[in-house]
Amino acid sequence: MGKCMQGYLDEQFMELEELQDDVNPNFVEEVATLYFKDSARLINSIDQALERGSFDFNRLDNYMHQFKGSSTSIGASKVKTECTMFREYCRMGNAEGCLRTFQQVKKEHATLRKKLEHYFQLARQAGPKETARRSK
Amino acid sequence: MLNPGQGRGPDSGVAGGSNSDPFPAGLRVLVVDDDPTCLMILERMLRTCLYRVTKCNRAEIALSLLRKNKNGFDIVISDVHMPDMDGFKLLEHVGLEMDLPVIMMSADDSKAVVLKGVTHGAVDYLIKPVRIEALKNIWQHVVRKKRNEWNVSEHSGSVEENTGGGERQQQQRDDADNNSSSANNEGSWRSSRKRKEGEVDEQGDDKEDTSSLKKPRVVWSVELHQQFVAAVNQLGVDKAVPKKILEMMNVPGLTRENVASHLQKYRIYLRRLGGVSQHQGNMNHSFMTGPDPSFGPLSSLNGFDLQALAAAGQLPAQSLAQLQAAGLGRPSSLNKPGMSVDQRSIFSFENPKLRNGQMMMNSSGGNKQVNLLHGVPMGMEPRQFAGGGHMRVQQQQICGGGRVTGQNVQSSGMMMPVGGGTSVLPSLGQQQQQMMLSSSVPRRSDLTDTSSNRVLPAATHSVVFNNFNSELPRNSFPLASAPGISVSYQEEVNSSDAKGGAVITTAGFDNPSYDIFNDYPQHNNNNDWDLQNIGMVFNSHQDTTTAASAAFSSSSSTQRKRQEVVAEQVQNHHQQLPSQSLNHMNGSGSVRVKSERVAETVTCPPATTLFQEQYNQEDLMSALLKQEGLPLVDNEFDFDGYSIDNIPV
Numbered sequence: 202m203g204k205c206m207q208g209y210l211d212e213q214f215m216e217l218e219e220l221q222d223d224v225n226p227n228f229v230e231e232v233a234t235l236y237f238k239d240s241a242r243l244i245n246s247i248d249q250a251l252e253r254g255s256f257d258f259n260r261l262d263n264y265m266h267q268f269k270g271s272s273t274s275i276g277a278s279k280v281k282t283e284c285t286m287f288r289e290y291c292r293m294g295n296a297e298g299c300l301r302t303f304q305q306v307k308k309e310h311a312t313l314r315k316k317l318e319h320y321f322q323l324a325r326q327a328g329p330k331e332t333a334r335r336s337k
Numbered sequence: 338m339l340n341p342g343q344g345r346g347p348d349s350g351v352a353g354g355s356n357s358d359p360f361p362a363g364l365r366v367l368v369v370d371d372d373p374t375c376l377m378i379l380e381r382m383l384r385t386c387l388y389r390v391t392k393c394n395r396a397e398i399a400l401s402l403l404r405k406n407k408n409g410f411d412i413v414i415s416d417v418h419m420p421d422m423d424g425f426k427l428l429e430h431v432g433l434e435m436d437l438p439v440i441m442m443s444a445d446d447s448k449a450v451v452l453k454g455v456t457h458g459a460v461d462y463l464i465k466p467v468r469i470e471a472l473k474n475i476w477q478h479v480v481r482k483k484r485n486e487w488n489v490s491e492h493s494g495s496v497e498e499n500t501g502g503g504e505r506q507q508q509q510r511d512d513a514d515n516n517s518s519s520a521n522n523e524g525s526w527r528s529s530r531k532r533k534e535g536e537v538d539e540q541g542d543d544k545e546d547t548s549s550l551k552k553p554r555v556v557w558s559v560e561l562h563q564q565f566v567a568a569v570n571q572l573g574v575d576k577a578v579p580k581k582i583l584e585m586m587n588v589p590g591l592t593r594e595n596v597a598s599h600l601q602k603y604r605i606y607l608r609r610l611g612g613v614s615q616h617q618g619n620m621n622h623s624f625m626t627g628p629d630p631s632f633g634p635l636s637s638l639n640g641f642d643l644q645a646l647a648a649a650g651q652l653p654a655q656s657l658a659q660l661q662a663a664g665l666g667r668p669s670s671l672n673k674p675g676m677s678v679d680q681r682s683i684f685s686f687e688n689p690k691l692r693n694g695q696m697m698m699n700s701s702g703g704n705k706q707v708n709l710l711h712g713v714p715m716g717m718e719p720r721q722f723a724g725g726g727h728m729r730v731q732q733q734q735i736c737g738g739g740r741v742t743g744q745n746v747q748s749s750g751m752m753m754p755v756g757g758g759t760s761v762l763p764s765l766g767q768q769q770q771q772m773m774l775s776s777s778v779p780r781r782s783d784l785t786d787t788s789s790n791r792v793l794p795a796a797t798h799s800v801v802f803n804n805f806n807s808e809l810p811r812n813s814f815p816l817a818s819a820p821g822i823s824v825s826y827q828e829e830v831n832s833s834d835a836k837g838g839a840v841i842t843t844a845g846f847d848n849p850s851y852d853i854f855n856d857y858p859q860h861n862n863n864n865d866w867d868l869q870n871i872g873m874v875f876n877s878h879q880d881t882t883t884a885a886s887a888a889f890s891s892s893s894s895t896q897r898k899r900q901e902v903v904a905e906q907v908q909n910h911h912q913q914l915p916s917q918s919l920n921h922m923n924g925s926g927s928v929r930v931k932s933e934r935v936a937e938t939v940t941c942p943p944a945t946t947l948f949q950e951q952y953n954q955e956d957l958m959s960a961l962l963k964q965e966g967l968p969l970v971d972n973e974f975d976f977d978g979y980s981i982d983n984i985p986v
Contacts, residue, residue, distance in 0.1 A: 213466040220381045220469070228381060236374040266418055270444040271374035273466045 206320060209313050213276030230321045236275050237314050243268045244307060251300060261299060262291040268306070279309045361476030362387035365409060369399040369427065370416040370442075375465065379414065382469045396422035403435050410437060411479045414463075417443035417450060425457045432458040433583060433593025438478040442467055458589060555595040561588065565599060574607065 206214075214229075221228040247264045250257065269284035283306040290298030366388045370376040376392050383390040391410070393399040396419050403410060413431050417424035428439045441454040442463035454462040460478040463471050557565070568585035569577040579597035586596070 213468075216382075216466075216469060217378060220378070220385055225381065232374060232377055232381075235377055239373050263418070266444065267372055270416075270418075270465050271372045273444055274372070274375045274378050276466065 206316055209277065209279050209309075209316055211276045211278040213273065215276070217275060230324075232275055233317050233321070236271055236277075237317075239271060240268055240310060243271075244310065247303060251303060256294075256296045256299070258291040258294055258299075262288055265291065265306075272310075277310075277313050280306060280313055283309050361479070364388040364476050364479060365391070365411045366414060366475070367391045367393060367399060367402065367410045367412075368414045369393045369396055369419070369424075371395065371419040371421075372416065375416070375467075379467060379472075382467070382472050383414075385469060386472055388472075395419070396424065396427040400427060400430055403431060403437070407435050410435075412438045412440065412475055414440045414442060414475070417441055417445060417454065425453060428454070428457045428459055429580075429584070430593075433580065433596075436482075436592060436594075438482045440475060440478065456587075456589060555591055555599075557599060561586075561591075562599075564588065565596070565603070569600070569603065574604070 217229045217232055225231075243264055247261060247268070250261055250264065265284055265287045269281055269288065272280040272284055283302055287299055287302040287306060290296075290302055364386075366383050368376065368379050368383060368390060369392075370379065371394050373394060376394055380390050380392045391402065393402060396415065399413070399415070400422070403413070413427075415424045415427050415431075419427075424441055424443070428441060431437050431439050438460040439458065440461040440463060441457075441459040442465055443450060444465040446464045451462045460482070461471075461475070555561070564586045565582060568582045571585060572578075572581055577600065579593045579600055582600060583591060583593050583596045
């Protein structure tokens with residue numbers, strides 16, 4: 202994990218890297234791809250729920266719970282932090298806080314996506330042998 | 338940060354170290370999570386641990402997978418929050434239906450949720466993100482669960498089918514003795530065992546031989562049963578299904594199978610109550626209206642069960658009695674030591690003939706059992722009758738196997754009355770029974786004579802028959818019970834005449850009973866039973882019989898049925914040993930089984946359809962039936978657990 206990722210990813214991401222081997226050389230990237238695909242779906246759902254303006258906090262919290270779950274699973278620490286905030290606002294019934302935090306969630310999510318894409322690109326260029334040597 | 342070597346490390350490191358024992362490599366894990374990202378990562382991690390992984394993104398699918406292949410997995414890892422089914426629901430189902438260890442996981446680390454997981458029976462709760470370190474050790478839950486089963490089963494000499502390698506089993510076995518944290522019933526089991534061994538040597542041996550397959554069983558304490566009854570009542574008897582009952586009871590460790598089995602018993606029990614009132618209105622009335630209303634037919638029944646079971650060395654009955662008592666709201670009175678003593682003195686075996694003669698008198702004179710009862714010398718009250726049953730039980734328990742012989746002699750003396758008893762039967766007014774009895778009577782009496790002269794087990798049988806015939810009504814067993822059985826009995830008799838073997842007798846049982854229970858295809862192969870065991874059972878029954886006959890001399894067939902039951906169980910037991918079918922018997926299982934057996938038998942004849950209904954309705958029944966055979970030995974143990982100390986007085 203390169204320096205550029207510092208703060209955005211945590212040790213969970215390194216765990217994923219450890220799971221990558223010759224049999225599964227692109228495991229991390231595959232997981233990340235899956236994550237972004239699925240989280241995009243969740244973001245969409247939350248967006249729609251928020252646009253309704255009815256603020257079903259239970260529902261919002263459920264969505265965000267899933268979002269947080271997968272975010273933590275790939276070690277997306279900054280996203281995770283925002284997710285936690287969002288859920289906190291849900292519990293408080295703070296619609297305004299939810300809206301505001303959700304923007305942060307999306308922002309962090311997008312940032313991470315960019316960074317990871319870049320990161321994987323570099324890794325591919327470095328070649329299979331180098332991928333195992335990634336480090337800060 | 339990572340060097341290349343480490344990048345590949347987990348593969349070798351996780352499962353490595355144990356070249357001789359591949360375990361936990363190959364552990365079959367079902368992982369359920371609706372989050373595809375998590376699922377993918379978990380799968381990878383688990384594979385890195387060299388487990389065999391099946392992943393599933395829906396709880397419903399997971400459940401169907403598990404149901405399709407109940408032995409296909411060793412452990413389940415499930416997310417808590419899933420859209421189609423709450424993870425806890427899945428946990429419940431898995432725990433109840435498959436009895437597999439389940440690990441819950443969630444990003445939600447709130448204490449409440451974790452606690453919920455624990456109370457629902459999760460063996461572990463992992464907070465997401467799940468680390469591979471946590472997964473490396475999940476095999477311990479598999480071992481632990483197996484070992485707990487071992488602790489129970491090992492004591493009863495059973496063999497647990499283990500998914501793991503032989504080494505694991507060995508290890509578990511080794512550990513079993515040292516483990517003190519296993520199932521609750523273990524303690525009672527142990528203590529009971531000691532007691533038991535002191536009391537009944539023969540039976541103890543029997544246990545050793547025959548008890549080979551058991552799983553931990555639930556002991557249905559009175560409290561537990563009351564919880565159960567409360568749940569059933571709240572749900573409504575008709576609508577109460579095991580799953581819901583279990584949910585309402587919310588007892589950790591209790592499985593759906595436990596509940597289902599118990600429910601089955603309970604239903605039969607209720608039906609029996611209803612059937613009794615229908616069939617035996619007259620006779621029961623005398624009981625019910627007796628001085629001590631608490632001694633309804635049921636209590637007397639209980640007494641009988643106890644007796645028979647005790648005699649057979651399969652004493653689960655006490656707990657049954659407790660259960661029934663609890664259900665009836667008459668917890669007391671079943672076993673009154675004082676009662677028993679008195680009764681004993683009253684019914685002493687000394688002059689069976691006299692009694693028999695009296696009985697005959699009564700039978701000829703009176704048409705109804707009530708008459709019989711009242712006619713019984715000594716002015717016995719219904720209550721006393723009930724007590725008599727208990728008394729016998731105790732006697733038998735006390736005497737153990739030793740007495741058998743002497744009692745046999747007595748019983749042979751008793752045989753005389755048989756004819757009278759039979760004749761009385763028609764007057765009982767229970768048509769089916771009458772049918773059975775009348776038809777069977779002549780043969781029996783013949784047999785009796787012959788057999789009585791012999792000391793053979795067959796002789797005992799015949800004796801038993803006679804005595805038992807008269808007892809039925811009192812016990813409030815639906816007399817209608819076993820047409821098929823009765824047939825079998827006759828067969829038995831005949832065969833015994835020819836060959837004079839107890840074994841033969843059992844064989845006769847098998848066929849008819851099988852006809853009744855189609856679920857027991859295995860029975861036909863029963864040829865390899867232990868003769869000794871069978872003999873044991875019968876002998877013990879004889880004890881019971883003798884006692885009963887001494888006391889009542891006239892009533893029939895209950896014991897007979899019981900014998901049949903026992904015989905069947907024996908058969909089942911033997912048969913099942915090789916086949917090792919599902920043994921999810923828990924705690925009171927044996928007791929239940931026993932009672933069920935009796936009940937079923939009873940219900941069968943008039944209501945063969947009933948029987949079938951039951952089976953059709955619930956697969957459980959079949960499972961139960963299968964299980965029933967096994968518990969024989971266990972019953973004793975369970976029973977012991979409930980030993981006299983615990984009996985409400």
